[in-house]
Amino acid sequence: MRGIRPRQPIQILTRTYLRIQPPPRLDRLATAFMSSLREDSIPHELRTAAEPRQNRLYPVRLAHVEQVNRSIRLLQFAIPRQELEINGDEQQPFSFLPGQWLDVHIPSIPNAGGFTITSTPADAQILPPLQDPEAAIVDESVTPSPAFEGREPYVELAVQDSPGNPAAAWLWKPKEEILGKGVNIRVGGSFVWPPNGLNAKDVKNVVLIAGGVGINPLISILSHLNVIQNAHPLNIHFLYSSRVPQNKDTKSTDFILDQILFLPRLRQIIRSQGSSSRLHLSLSLFLTNASEAGFSLESPADLTIYPRRIQDEDLRLAIEGHKGELDPQETVAYVCGPPAMTDQLVEQMQKILGEGGSQRVFFEKWW
Secondary structure (H helix, E strand, O other): OOOOOOOOOOOOOOOOEEOOOOOHHHHHHHHHHHHOOOHHHOOHHHHOOOOOEEOOOEEEEEEEEEEOOOOEEEEEEEOOHHHHOOOOOOOOOOOOOOOOEEEEEOOOOOOOEEEEEOOOHHHHOOOOOOOOOOOOOOOOOEOOOHHHOOOOOEEEEEEEOOOOOHHHHHHOOOHHHHOOOEEEEEEEOOOOOOOOOOOHHHOOEEEEEEEHHHHHHHHHHHHHHHHEOOOOOEEEEEEEEEOOOOOOOOOOHHHHHHOOOOHHHHHHHHHHOOOOOOEEEEEEEEEOOHHHHOOOOOOOOOOEEEOOOOOHHHHHHHHHOOOOOOOHHHEEEEEEEOHHHHHHHHHHHHHHHOOOHHHOEEEEEOO
16 A cells, blocks of 8 residues: 655664564565566555664554545554553553654455555643643653544544555445544654654754645644644744545535545644744645636635645755855655655755765555
8 A cells, every 4th residue: 555665765763663584585586576577566564664663563444434525544553551551571561753654464465555644743642631730651751632632542544445455445444333433553754853874853844745634644743743842943844735526416616625635633723823933834736636626715713725736846845045144964754655756856855965865755655
């Protein structure tokens, strides 16, 4: 369903991660085998074998299902309290970095599915009971979303309707058949915040570029940056390329925008930062099929809509500013989208960033 192959692999070195390097001959055989297969037929765990992942599985329970539009579901998996507590040296509590994905092991399906986490590390924390407002949360450096205060810790996935993907097909069964069911999950991936190899305190400008469901890891990263306490000021430019949802029931602007994956959440974050002196957010939405779909959308106050693809000038403005007020050497960029789009934008971004640009552009591809 999705491929993870960063051009500059990022090592996450903690004792909860395990990377197994195959012998050279075996690695060549595996590469030849994978190249002989169609991309969408390669199992997720084989495709991501070179990526770092945790060395244990965690049991979770499907607690909530929300239909975003005709092709996307949001699923929240409740995390048992004991999985969030330290149980001796041999078992670490469940944790992840914004941008990572999950191996999802469903009991009735032999191969794990791979799905990106769309929630934040704060959402997976144990919160104090509502009757004890003075209690501190587990990690004082982050603040959970006020909308979920008092809820049980969870991890969220956005899953596209994919009948040919057994794990995704199971997660798209009727809600009453899967709610409350248990699965096992394992965290993996190297497309993360904070940027590997850089000091996050030296970053002043962040460019996030999403294509379609490539928004999944980026919504986790942005949401995380939005709730961090006592962090330094950041300029954040979000460039989101999507398509107008196919729905003939109504053509109202608000309805159309609400059907685009995570756009309501993006706009809520922007509105919440309206009076903030820490984050300066801008959102550009590129609707690639607006003209053929027959929609003419006016830009609301909180975002700018373009009826076209992302262009070189859009990237340059996000990196340098309208009057060159931004320093490319203080910029990092994250790109996630279809392979062709990602390759093109990464190359353009690296050129604009100049010297050392390849170390400051991080990317992940979905297939």
